[in-house]
Amino acid sequence: MADPNNTIPNDLRAFWMPFTANRQFKQNPRMFVAADGMYYTTSDGRKVLDGTAGLWCCNAGHNQPRIVKAIAKQTSELDYAPAFQMGHPKAFELANKLVDMAPNGMDHVFYTNSGSEAVETALKIAIAYHRARGEGTRTRLIGRERGYHGVNFGGISVGGIGPNRKAFGNLLTGVDHMPHTHIPENVFTRGQPEHGAEIADELERIVALGDASNIAAVIIEPMAGSTGVLLPPKGYLERIRSITKKHGILLIFDEVITGFGRLGSAFGATHYGVTPDMMTTAKGLTNGVIPMGAVIASGDIHDAFMQGDEGLIELFHGYTYSGNPMACAAGLATLETYKEDGLFENARDLAGYWEDAIHSLRGLPHVIDIRNEGLIGAIELEPIVGKPTKRAFQAFLDAYDAGLLIRTTGDIIALSPPLIITKTHIDELFGKLATVLQNLD
Numbered sequence: 001m002a003d004p005n006n007t008i009p010n011d012l013r014a015f016w017m018p019f020t021a022n023r024q025f026k027q028n029p030r031m032f033v034a035a036d037g038m039y040y041t042t043s044d045g046r047k048v049l050d051g052t053a054g055l056w057c058c059n060a061g062h063n064q065p066r067i068v069k070a071i072a073k074q075t076s077e078l079d080y081a082p083a084f085q086m087g088h089p090k091a092f093e094l095a096n097k098l099v100d101m102a103p104n105g106m107d108h109v110f111y112t113n114s115g116s117e118a119v120e121t122a123l124k125i126a127i128a129y130h131r132a133r134g135e136g137t138r139t140r141l142i143g144r145e146r147g148y149h150g151v152n153f154g155g156i157s158v159g160g161i162g163p164n165r166k167a168f169g170n171l172l173t174g175v176d177h178m179p180h181t182h183i184p185e186n187v188f189t190r191g192q193p194e195h196g197a198e199i200a201d202e203l204e205r206i207v208a209l210g211d212a213s214n215i216a217a218v219i220i221e222p223m224a225g226s227t228g229v230l231l232p233p234k235g236y237l238e239r240i241r242s243i244t245k246k247h248g249i250l251l252i253f254d255e256v257i258t259g260f261g262r263l264g265s266a267f268g269a270t271h272y273g274v275t276p277d278m279m280t281t282a283k284g285l286t287n288g289v290i291p292m293g294a295v296i297a298s299g300d301i302h303d304a305f306m307q308g309d310e311g312l313i314e315l316f317h318g319y320t321y322s323g324n325p326m327a328c329a330a331g332l333a334t335l336e337t338y339k340e341d342g343l344f345e346n347a348r349d350l351a352g353y354w355e356d357a358i359h360s361l362r363g364l365p366h367v368i369d370i371r372n373e374g375l376i377g378a379i380e381l382e383p384i385v386g387k388p389t390k391r392a393f394q395a396f397l398d399a400y401d402a403g404l405l406i407r408t409t410g411d412i413i414a415l416s417p418p419l420i421i422t423k424t425h426i427d428e429l430f431g432k433l434a435t436v437l438q439n440l441d
Contacts, residue, residue: 007033007043030400035062038418038425040405048400051429052407053418056225056257057288060337061418067289070333074326083111083322091323094331098296101266101335103275108302110295111323115256115282116150118293119219122278123154124317125301126217126250132304135248138216139174142206142249146180148226149219149254149280158219161227176206178220182230187369188362189231190355196233200240212247217277222268225257228412229371229378237274250301251276256293260284261338261419263374264348271374277301287334292327343419347375353423357430358415364437366391375421379413379437395436404432 012026031043038061040048053059081088095109112118123141130138143158156165157172179202186193224230244251253276258268265271267279282293305314338344351374358377359370369380384391392408399406407414
């Protein structure tokens with residue numbers, strides 16, 4: 001039995017941890033036991049500055065009073081309500097608020113429990129939409145190299161990160177991938193890169209090869225986050241939107257990371273001025289406090305299903321926890337916090353200061369590229385020959401020891417702090433990270 005006075009369990013064997021080097025971790029575990037505002041507290045009592053908003057999700061910081069109060073109240077009021085053939089008021093209230101935040105024409109919300117489930121849902125809706133309109137041959141899907149769309153079979157099929165795919169067999173058939181937008185001409189770019197809009201034209205080649213009559217949807221992240229913060233070149237998203245519209249192909253934006261203020265606007269679609277047909281969301285929707293995701297779809301997509309006998313189910317899809325009352329309460333309180341505390345505005349106001357701070361790391365040992373937009377950024381490190389990922393992971397460990405939480409993907413350090421961040425926090429973050437990089441082998 002575990003010692004109740006010990007914050008580290010005696011036995012770590014049972015928990016098979018996700019996306020973690022389990023054996024390495026369990027030899028020297030890194031445990032968080034509390035969080036408040038911009039900081040975590042470790043099991044040995046140290047404060048760690050959250051440079052990643054948890055896992056891109058705690059956009060309003062930690063221990064937010066409105067969210068805590070809303071969840072406590074909801075627990076005693078209505079803990080669960082069935083999602084099929086029944087409803088509860090907060091599910092409809094939250095959907096209305098999300099639609100109000102979304103670009104014009106995106107009028108309907110379908111709840112899931114995560115970004116991965118939101119992607120699966122959007123892909124299924126896309127294929128079923130074309131079938132409902134009498135174009136049942138449109139089943140092919142197009143993703144992008146280095147894209148991340150969760151870890152379910154649909155998501156890793158359209159995704160383009162090799163290690164996420166290689167162990168799981170043939171995946172979905174009928175999937176193509178566009179090239180990524182990370183090119184040498186854009187090294188050390190501040191904000192959107194100038195070069196690379198023409199990369200979008202590769203979509204025309206893929207459409208010509210597969211024929212538009214067979215293609216259901218294109219799915220991309222407006223800004224590719226998990227692969228290491230790859231920003232869209234100026235004009236790139238506009239070209240993708242133009243091509244998909246020309247060929248009657250649905251465009252899905254994966255906004256799981258870019259949604260809810262990360263770029264200074266409610267969504268990446270808003271920030272870049274390009275409106276897709278569907279958006280997948282999660283993470284910042286509930287501030288990471290309770291799992292929840294959502295697909296926000298256009299009225300045209302929704303209405304295509306609302307045909308025939310009104311007593312029949314229009315879409316045979318959903319989850320036990322779709323629109324869970326606890327998650328909806330957390331979502332409503334989170335959106336209220338963003339609005340009342342002006343967090344999207346804070347992200348916009350600090351974007352320039354953040355940009356100057358991250359680019360101050362240029363010239364430090366092993367730094368070969370820096371990218372940023374809004375309150376997000378990446379520092380790409382030169383890999384150790386024959387040992388890819390090792391240098392960045394060592395930076396992760398050193399940063400943790402120095403009281404800073406960062407995220408690494410390959411040999412890239414990714415940063416995405418809570419939107420409550422201040423200039424003082426930014427100075428602390430990059431001061432600590434600079435010291436880590438200066439001493440990195």
